[in-house]
Amino acid sequence: MPLLTHPFVYSPPCDPWLSPVHIDDDLILLDKPSGLLTVPGKTPDLADCLEERAAREWPGARIVHRLDMDTSGVIVLARNHAVQRHLGLQFEKRQMEKRYIARVTGIVAQDSGTIDLPLRCDWPNRPLQMVCQEQGKPSRTHWQVIERETAATRLALTPKTGRSHQLRVHMLALGHPILGDPFYGDKASATRLQLHAETLRLRHPTGGEWQEFHAPCPF
Numbered sequence: 001m002p003l004l005t006h007p008f009v010y011s012p013p014c015d016p017w018l019s020p021v022h023i024d025d026d027l028i029l030l031d032k033p034s035g036l037l038t039v040p041g042k043t044p045d046l047a048d049c050l051e052e053r054a055a056r057e058w059p060g061a062r063i064v065h066r067l068d069m070d071t072s073g074v075i076v077l078a079r080n081h082a083v084q085r086h087l088g089l090q091f092e093k094r095q096m097e098k099r100y101i102a103r104v105t106g107i108v109a110q111d112s113g114t115i116d117l118p119l120r121c122d123w124p125n126r127p128l129q130m131v132c133q134e135q136g137k138p139s140r141t142h143w144q145v146i147e148r149e150t151a152a153t154r155l156a157l158t159p160k161t162g163r164s165h166q167l168r169v170h171m172l173a174l175g176h177p178i179l180g181d182p183f184y185g186d187k188a189s190a191t192r193l194q195l196h197a198e199t200l201r202l203r204h205p206t207g208g209e210w211q212e213f214h215a216p217c218p219f
Contacts, residue, residue: 012036012048018057021074021213026205028054028061028077031215034192038066038075050075065091068165070182073100073197074215078205086205091162097201100157100167101146101217103194104176105185108153112144115170119163128183129165131173139163141170152179167195194219 012035019031030050032038037049054061054077061077062084078084090096118136122128130136140160147154153176157167165184171177172184180190196219201212 010037010041010046010048018050018053019215021215023058026079026083028058028079029200029213030054030075030077032067032072032075032197034070034072037069039063051077064088065162067197068168068193068195070180070193071100071195071197072192072215072218074200074213075197076200076202076213083205087202090202094160094162095203097199098159098197099199100159101196101198102155102157102167102171103149103152103179103190103219104155104171104174105152105179105189106176107148107151108143108145108155108174108176110145112142113174115139115141115143115174117170117173119166119169121164127164129163129169131169137161137163139166139170141167143171143174190219192219 013033021029021031032050037046039051040047040049051063060079064076064078064084064087067073067075076087078087117131117139118133119129119139120132120136122130138161142158144156145153146156159166168178168181168184177185179194180187180192196217198217199212199214204211
């Protein structure tokens with residue numbers, strides 16, 4: 001089976017060019033729109049990305065983590081190498097706390113739960129990921145119902161690990177794929193992927209105090 005290719009012309013949103021959430025001497029927090037890559041792709045037509053835009057505005061800005069192109073929400077960048085390392089260690093030790101909002105297909109019956117399913121790359125179909133009990137890496141997601149709609153459910157998702165496509169695959173495994181998901185659901189079910197990184201909580205590199213940052217959910 002061939003590798004997945006870009007089934008569309010990359011046309012990232014440009015208005016606004018960047019949406020700052022918080023700026024200080026160490027940190028840059030931005031609200032990434034759906035449709036914009038976090039880092040550049042492998043071909044020239046995929047060069048426009050959050051990293052490149054931020055570096056133009058704040059020379060020296062460095063990516064610490066990523067959001068999928070179709071996912072929107074709060075993302076943190078470091079303003080120098082020392083801060084990048086400090087934040088990277090927080091991610092590595094799973095000290096940062098993230099909360100996502102998702103709208104999924106169907107009515108979720110239970111009020112909350114935890115999905116504990118190991119994930120690995122689906123190599124013939126990369127970048128897709130898949131559940132694999134034998135070779136997958138440990139992956140855990142806590143979910144909680146916020147609102148039940150007529151034919152969809154709004155959830156709060158708290159990933160306890162940070163695997164690629166983790167929330168999208170875990171929602172598929174739950175039997176309720178995220179609306180608008182072109183990989184694991186029905187792209188036509190919404191105008192965009194209904195997944196948004198709403199909250200990021202971290203220790204500030206200067207002083208170590210806990211701080212929480214928010215990007216309002218646009219759907």
